[in-house]
Amino acid sequence: MPELPEVETIRRGIEREFLGLALCEIQIYERLHLLQNCSAIALQRQLIGQVLRAVGRRGKYLIFDFGPHSLLLHLRMSGRLLLQPMEHTRLILTFSTQKKLYFDDARRFGTLHLFRSKDLAQLQPIKELGLEPLSLSDSAKAFRQQLRTKQEIKRLLLDQRKIAGLGNIYANEALFRAGIHPQRAARSLTASERRRLFEAIPAVLQRALSVGGSSIDSYRTPQGELGRFQNEFSVYGRDGEPCPRCRMPIAHITQGGRSSYYCPHCQPIRPIAGLKKSTGGER
Ligand SMILES: [Zn+2]
Numbered sequence: 001m002p003e004l005p006e007v008e009t010i011r012r013g014i015e016r017e018f019l020g021l022a023l024c025e026i027q028i029y030e031r032l033h034l035l036q037n038c039s040a041i042a043l044q045r046q047l048i049g050q051v052l053r054a055v056g057r058r059g060k061y062l063i064f065d066f067g068p069h070s071l072l073l074h075l076r077m078s079g080r081l082l083l084q085p086m087e088h089t090r091l092i093l094t095f096s097t098q099k100k101l102y103f104d105d106a107r108r109f110g111t112l113h114l115f116r117s118k119d120l121a122q123l124q125p126i127k128e129l130g131l132e133p134l135s136l137s138d139s140a141k142a143f144r145q146q147l148r149t150k151q152e153i154k155r156l157l158l159d160q161r162k163i164a165g166l167g168n169i170y171a172n173e174a175l176f177r178a179g180i181h182p183q184r185a186a187r188s189l190t191a192s193e194r195r196r197l198f199e200a201i202p203a204v205l206q207r208a209l210s211v212g213g214s215s216i217d218s219y220r221t222p223q224g225e226l227g228r229f230q231n232e233f234s235v236y237g238r239d240g241e242p243c244p245r246c247r248m249p250i251a252h253i254t255q256g257g258r259s260s261y262y263c264p265h266c267q268p269i270r271p272i273a274g275l276k277k278s279t280g281g282e283r
Pocket residue numbers: 243244245246247248263264265266267
């Protein structure tokens with residue numbers, strides 16, 4: 001599943017290719033699952049002839065700003081935005097230079113909303129999103145408040161309503177970097193642990209962004225390139241392999257149905273009264 005650095009890499013790639021071009025044609029091959037709140041006719045009527053003014057991102061949502069109206073796209077499990085067609089094209093946007101953007105989605109979980117641009121903040125999927133992890137440094141107080149819960153820290157980091165779009169790979173990597181066990185209760189973190197995590201989250205994401213994200217499934221950049229951050233994972237997917245810091249084997253557990261990887265030496269669990277299994281909410 002593309003996570004934040006992959007979605008941000010895609011956003012930058014699309015902006016580079018299509019910004020300032022007018023939309024000439026929309027071909028839709030998947031209405032049923034893709035179009036969430038509009039018809040194909042409404043899409044044509046509101047967007048044809050409009051210039052792409054910006055490509056934004058909130059969490060893992062991409063926002064195509066066409067002036068009065070915008071599109072909100074979520075890639076979900078297997079969605080890809082490409083300059084060349086692949087085998088599962090669901091949507092084609094053709095721009096004024098005949099340049100085309102293909103939305104390819106093997107598993108058909110991707111979603112598209114059409115909305116009036118001024119209503120973005122009120123849009124249901126957007127207003128529920130938590131802090132933006134790439135610009136976490138603007139939200140120090142809000143971050144501290146989010147941690148005042150007995151929820152396990154790893155599960156909290158995956159809760160979109162608390163932190164938007166971080167994703168499983170980067171939650172694992174950030175906890176390793178901060179030296180925090182994934183099952184620690186969020187409110188048990190010391191001030192220095194909170195500070196380390198606060199710095200680790202954007203640092204891991206920035207590093208992943210700088211190498212084009214992680215290609216472990218079908219992810220490609222719009223230009224068709226692979227990300228390279230999978231070659232730099234410290235813990236993710238490395239159970240049984242040596243920790244890059246201390247050489248102890250990386251451990252693997254499941255939390256809320258998601259895999260957690262950590263070094264038992266560098267990320268020790270401390271006995272915390274009452275910490276058993278927290279109730280989740282992450283998606
Ligand atoms: Zn270690």
